[in-house]
Amino acid sequence: MSNPVHPGLVALDTSVMNDPRPFxxxxxxxxxxxxxxxxxxLPGSWVGRRIAMMLRRVVTRSLKDQPIDLETFGVxxxxxxxxxxxxxxxxxxxxxxxxxxxxxxxxRNRDEFTFIDVGSNVGWYALLVARKVKASSRILAVEPQPxxxxxxxxxxxxxxFGTIKAVDCAVADKTGELTLFLDPLNxxxxxxxxxxxxxxxxxxVPAVTLLDLVxxxxxxxxxxxxxxxxxxxxxILDPFFRDAPARLHPSLFIIPNVPERWQVDVRKLLESQxxxxxxxxxxxxxxxxx
Numbered sequence: 640m641s642n643p644v645h646p647g648l649v650a651l652d653t654s655v656m657n658d659p660r661p662f663x664x665x666x667x668x669x670x671x672x673x674x675x676x677x678x679x680x681l682p683g684s685w686v687g688r689r690i691a692m693m694l695r696r697v698v699t700r701s702l703k704d705q706p707i708d709l710e711t712f713g714v715x716x717x718x719x720x721x722x723x724x725x726x727x728x729x730x731x732x733x734x735x736x737x738x739x740x741x742x743x744x745x746x747r748n749r750d751e752f753t754f755i756d757v758g759s760n761v762g763w764y765a766l767l768v769a770r771k772v773k774a775s776s777r778i779l780a781v782e783p784q785p786x787x788x789x790x791x792x793x794x795x796x797x798x799x800f801g802t803i804k805a806v807d808c809a810v811a812d813k814t815g816e817l818t819l820f821l822d823p824l825n826x827x828x829x830x831x832x833x834x835x836x837x838x839x840x841x842x843x844v845p846a847v848t849l850l851d852l853v854x855x856x857x858x859x860x861x862x863x864x865x866x867x868x869x870x871x872x873x874x875i876l877d878p879f880f881r882d883a884p885a886r887l888h889p890s891l892f893i894i895p896n897v898p899e900r901w902q903v904d905v906r907k908l909l910e911s912q913x914x915x916x917x918x919x920x921x922x923x924x925x926x927x928x929x
Contacts, residue, residue, distance in 0.1 A: 662715055662797050665708040674698045675709070678731040688735070695720075695731040714766045715797040719790065725760045725827040736763065740893050740923055744863045745771035747890060752776040753858050755889075757810045757849070757875070758867035760787060760827045762794040762803075769800035776802045779856060783809040783819055783844040784829050804856075810866075811846040812874040819844045830869030832900065849879045853887055861889040870900025877903050880912050888912065892926045 667675055674694045681687035699720050707718045711733050720727040728736045744754060745768055752772045756765045759780035769778055780795070780803055782788045788807045795803050811817055811831055821840045822828040853861060866872045872894050880888075894905060896919065906916070909926045918925035 662708050662717065665706045665717065667707050667709065671698050671702065671707070675731060679734060681732070681734075683735055688732075691732050695727055698731075699727060712767060713770050716761065716763075716766070716794045717790070717797065718761070722824060723761075723787075723826045725763065729761070729763055737893075737920070737923065739918065739920055740764075740865070740925060741767050743891065743918065743925055744768050744865070744893070747862045748772045748776075749862075750775050753778075753860060753862050755779045755781065755849075755852070755861060755864045757781045757865065758829075758869075759791055759805075760867075761790045764865055765803050766794060766798060766800065769798070769802045772802065774802065777856070777858070778803045779806055779852070780804070781806045781808065781810055781852070783807065783846075784821065784826065784842075787826060806852070807845075809844050809846040810849050810852060810868065810875055811871070812848065812878050814847045814851050815845075816843055817846045818842070828869055831871040831874055832869070848882075849875050850883045850887070853883070858887070861887060863891040863893070864889040865893040867895055870895075870897050872897075873901040873903035873905050873908070876905060876908055880908065888928065890928050894924050894926070895922060896924045 674697070678691040678694050681691050702721060704719060704721050707720070707730060709716060709718060709730065711729065716729060718726045718730045720730050741764060748771060750773060753776065754765070754768055756779065759765055759782045762780055765778050765780040769776070780791055782791050782805065785807070788805065791805055795805060809817060809819055809831065817831065818841050819829050820832065821842065823840055847855070866875060868875065892909060892914065898904070898906070906924070913929050914926040915929050916924060917927045
């Protein structure tokens, strides 16, 4: 069900996006380098974001499936921005991308710190947190899409952090196998629920509940969880709080702010379990145990 990955221990499948050549082979040059430098310096205002979006659109179209090697905030990543919104944000405007949320996770740093990144995509959260926490920490990067999972593995291997384990499965309301809905226009968007695109594709993937994942990994406690599963957060959290002992309740949750997609009010669910909302950003809600 899972494929544990630690830097330097797993060979890549070179038949897909990941190229075995060393980091730096695909360093940005010319117009691409110029645009990256400009967009990374833009402010977070409406005007700054609009300019960044226009500039990155020009470069993304010209790159197609071409990867880019770049170090961002001390983390090395090989990024393929074409048809993946997450990777475009990392490449062009990382200064906008959930840095407040990541700081809150890393602020809980302690011996044997634990963090579960559900919907890890290509590893942005997991890698930035790994850079800031102690060597005794344990980080799970959970990603069910095979192609994106390979890119996640590659990014883990590019960095010296020994704290991340990649797991290739979905997190759901039951353990077994399920249908995952994909948006071919945005490879980072996959959900247990049908996604927005009229061109939705489906794949069958292994799945595990959040509680089963925590137990399987032998976690005695969980410091933080980031859930980004395109509106299926309620399907994961409802059975977790029904079945999990209080000692396994995470100290902090980060979830996308998408109440229109939930069948269960996740805010109220978290509040009923003793959490309080400590932060709301453009995209996310952060809840901490009172």
